[in-house]
Amino acid sequence: MFSRITYNRRKKKESMAEPKRNPNVITKEHVSNLPCTVLTGANHNIATTKSKSSVKKHIASVPRSLLPPLSSPNKKTVFLDLDKTLIHSIPASRLIGSRNYDFVAKPLLGCKGDERYVLKRPFVDEFLRFLSESDFEIVVFTAGNEEYASTVLDILDRDGLISHRLYRDSCKEINGRRVKDLSCLGRDLKKGVIVDDKPKSYSLQPENGIPISPFTDDLGDEELKKLMSGFFTKCHEFEDLRDAVKHYFGN
Numbered sequence: 685m686f687s688r689i690t691y692n693r694r695k696k697k698e699s700m701a702e703p704k705r706n707p708n709v710i711t712k713e714h715v716s717n718l719p720c721t722v723l724t725g726a727n728h729n730i731a732t733t734k735s736k737s738s739v740k741k742h743i744a745s746v747p748r749s750l751l752p753p754l755s756s757p758n759k760k761t762v763f764l765d766l767d768k769t770l771i772h773s774i775p776a777s778r779l780i781g782s783r784n785y786d787f788v789a790k791p792l793l794g795c796k797g798d799e800r801y802v803l804k805r806p807f808v809d810e811f812l813r814f815l816s817e818s819d820f821e822i823v824v825f826t827a828g829n830e831e832y833a834s835t836v837l838d839i840l841d842r843d844g845l846i847s848h849r850l851y852r853d854s855c856k857e858i859n860g861r862r863v864k865d866l867s868c869l870g871r872d873l874k875k876g877v878i879v880d881d882k883p884k885s886y887s888l889q890p891e892n893g894i895p896i897s898p899f900t901d902d903l904g905d906e907e908l909k910k911l912m913s914g915f916f917t918k919c920h921e922f923e924d925l926r927d928a929v930k931h932y933f934g935n
């Protein structure tokens with residue numbers, strides 16, 4: 685009945701352990717190579733050698749979520765939503781009866797929150813591997829908070845295929861909605877796309893948005909498989925990925 689359950693004592697122990705340190709957290713070295721001195725928000729630790737007053741002065745003028753430079757100028761960037769795009773999770777308090785799940789993400793020690801039962805969207809592992817091998821920089825951009833999303837991503841991305849993570853505090857709030865603004869992340873929008881089950885999330889750059897249906901528990905779902913064999917195989921023929929999005933999705 686629970687053929688997809690992988691939860692066991694070993695994984696429980698792993699999910700409670702301190703998360704892997706993300707190798708892409710901004711360091712002093714990154715900062716010294718940038719024109720600004722402070723980077724904040726999301727996955728980015730404040731890293732600076734300047735005085736506190738100098739830091740305060742810069743915070744207002746610096747984009748909150750500037751990503752570190754691309755590792756290669758030839759790479760394209762794909763921003764991936766997390767919930768209902770790559771996985772679906774529900775808190776233990778809402779678990780009624782039996783449910784398929786792949787792993788349990790527990791809150792970090794000292795953090796509030798419920799443990800979450802996480803079901804991976806079919807083909808998500810293959811999708812991440814495919815994008816990574818197709819020379820895409822993978823950035824997960826979620827409206828979820830860091831405490832929750834980081835525990836899920838630490839387990840989902842065991843092989844470290846995701847280059848960067850952007851959380852709720854990197855979203856803009858517009859008319860009470862959280863919107864993911866791709867224009868202030870330090871990436872060329874001609875070479876970037878976002879995959880998100882909520883089109884309103886990319887309403888500031890709809891021409892970069894790849895729609896996908898929300899995933900909850902359909903184990904026959906093939907959306908990620910179709911994106912691999914369709915858009916992400918053929919988009920390299922386009923110099924501007926926005927033209928590819930228009931061609932395949934009519935945005």
Ligand SMILES: [Mg+2]
Nearest residue numbers: 765767768881
């Ligand atoms: Mg979503």
